[in-house]
Amino acid sequence: MRDGHILEVRDVTKRFGGVRAVHRCSFALAPGKIYGLIGPNGSGKTTLFNCITGLTQRDEGEIHFKEERIDGLRPYQVAHRGIGRTFQIIRVFPELTALENLLVVTREAFDSARRKAMDLLRFVTLDRLQNEYAGNLSYGQQKLLEFVRVLMTDPELILLDEPAAGVNRTLLNELLAAITRLRDQGKTILIVEHDMKVVMALCEQVFVLDHGEKIAEGPPAAIQADERVIEAYFGR
Amino acid sequence: MRWAILAALPIGLLLLALYPMVATGYGIQFMLQLFMWVALAQSWNLISGLTGYVSFGHVAFFGTGAYGAAILVSKHAWHWVPASLMGGVAAVVLALIIGYPCLRLKGPYFAIAMLGLNEVMRVLVSYFEGLTGGGSGLSLPTLHASRQVYYGMGLAALAITGVAHILITSRVGLRFMTIREDEIAAEAMGINTARYKLFAFLLSAFVPGVVGGLYARDQGYIEPISVFPLLTTVTMIVMALFGGKGTIWGPVLGAVTLFIFQELVWARFLYLHQVLFGAIIVVVVLLMPKGILGILQERYRLPRWV
Numbered sequence: 001m002r003d004g005h006i007l008e009v010r011d012v013t014k015r016f017g018g019v020r021a022v023h024r025c026s027f028a029l030a031p032g033k034i035y036g037l038i039g040p041n042g043s044g045k046t047t048l049f050n051c052i053t054g055l056t057q058r059d060e061g062e063i064h065f066k067e068e069r070i071d072g073l074r075p076y077q078v079a080h081r082g083i084g085r086t087f088q089i090i091r092v093f094p095e096l097t098a099l100e101n102l103l104v105v106t107r108e109a110f111d112s113a114r115r116k117a118m119d120l121l122r123f124v125t126l127d128r129l130q131n132e133y134a135g136n137l138s139y140g141q142q143k144l145l146e147f148v149r150v151l152m153t154d155p156e157l158i159l160l161d162e163p164a165a166g167v168n169r170t171l172l173n174e175l176l177a178a179i180t181r182l183r184d185q186g187k188t189i190l191i192v193e194h195d196m197k198v199v200m201a202l203c204e205q206v207f208v209l210d211h212g213e214k215i216a217e218g219p220p221a222a223i224q225a226d227e228r229v230i231e232a233y234f235g236r
Numbered sequence: 237m238r239w240a241i242l243a244a245l246p247i248g249l250l251l252l253a254l255y256p257m258v259a260t261g262y263g264i265q266f267m268l269q270l271f272m273w274v275a276l277a278q279s280w281n282l283i284s285g286l287t288g289y290v291s292f293g294h295v296a297f298f299g300t301g302a303y304g305a306a307i308l309v310s311k312h313a314w315h316w317v318p319a320s321l322m323g324g325v326a327a328v329v330l331a332l333i334i335g336y337p338c339l340r341l342k343g344p345y346f347a348i349a350m351l352g353l354n355e356v357m358r359v360l361v362s363y364f365e366g367l368t369g370g371g372s373g374l375s376l377p378t379l380h381a382s383r384q385v386y387y388g389m390g391l392a393a394l395a396i397t398g399v400a401h402i403l404i405t406s407r408v409g410l411r412f413m414t415i416r417e418d419e420i421a422a423e424a425m426g427i428n429t430a431r432y433k434l435f436a437f438l439l440s441a442f443v444p445g446v447v448g449g450l451y452a453r454d455q456g457y458i459e460p461i462s463v464f465p466l467l468t469t470v471t472m473i474v475m476a477l478f479g480g481k482g483t484i485w486g487p488v489l490g491a492v493t494l495f496i497f498q499e500l501v502w503a504r505f506l507y508l509h510q511v512l513f514g515a516i517i518v519v520v521v522l523l524m525p526k527g528i529l530g531i532l533q534e535r536y537r538l539p540r541w542v
Contacts, residue, residue: 133534
């Protein structure tokens, strides 16, 4: 692990036609920390997530995870290396039950997978709904299900795309506590989030994107005071 | 419930196995075709019901198997049993060649590509006259084997339903379903969707090929329009949809119900039968897209093995 980083994004560029969604973007994550990725709508956050997880192929640059270069890998290969993600728009498997949603993603032996899945469902208080189709759960419940589905594969790096959006306050506090606990277990977490309160409460380091370029990086308090960040969000 | 099914199954199978001893020629023909439709609807279910890749050209595998087997029987004097199995192999080879590029296509594009495959196969078969007899068809040596073909068709239907059972009650089947549910999420969660899709596709091609070979033997004569008709694909789709796609017993239920219905209507109202069949398609698609078992499963929370 070079410089002790778990993930290193180096000069990554992605264009869609004439639009530069991400431009020469670089950052590195140290293991066991919570990072935030913020920026106005259309600043390239989700595209960057997609480049890291292989759902979109970057045009230029390199992405390293642990010792290995992972750009160019297929998404399932990236997942097998130990990167898990959630989506901005919920993507549970609606006609699979809550329990099946978890079981289907691991390659663990069935019995231990089932035990782990039930533990995770209990953890987000969905255990009584284990045999309910995921599509019948409420928005918040689906969000929680998607969150624990990521944990099912025990990833070392977890990318969360707007985990707080549409989640009520009680649930949100539980979610934040859960994310902190994961960090304490040694996981590395990168969060895309619009809710600045969440970013402030959780993240140790924040990257700011604007028009696909990284314009600032630092602890949340410093970021909030940064000229360029304020300008990006509110205009000059 | 589980025990009732487990007990009913061997008794039913035993009765079906003994049936040819008492049956009339018509009875055997009827059941043999019923088995054929169960096998075809179930095969379509494996790729389209589970992974959601709707194949509009599944009869291409049937026709390929029919021609493969018929050529081996009539030109190389093979026995029809190994010839039919080779028909299945030929269908799998075709699926391998066509699946690799076509399974990258999404939604309607895959359906249209499969429709095109069927047309291409029919034209190819017509073109290579030396091997296939072209438009004038291919005759197999006369042989009265309806009783044996009955067992062949029955085994094919049983085998593919067994495969459906194994898949749907295991994580492999659930992974097939994640492709139908959300392919991008499946891939991001570490499921090699390309491999699972191809696997499902190959599985779904083998039995139609075998059944095509058995059909050729039973009919004694095949021609391009008799083994590559679009209507056959449509019928297997409607049967699977009617019974409940993505379930184990849905395609069986759909094939049995609609085939009996078709025979009854066919005998009484020759011209009305197509109209009624069309009406069933409309009703199924509009009012019960999940099919009979799909509705029951949702209402009564039946486990997947039902």
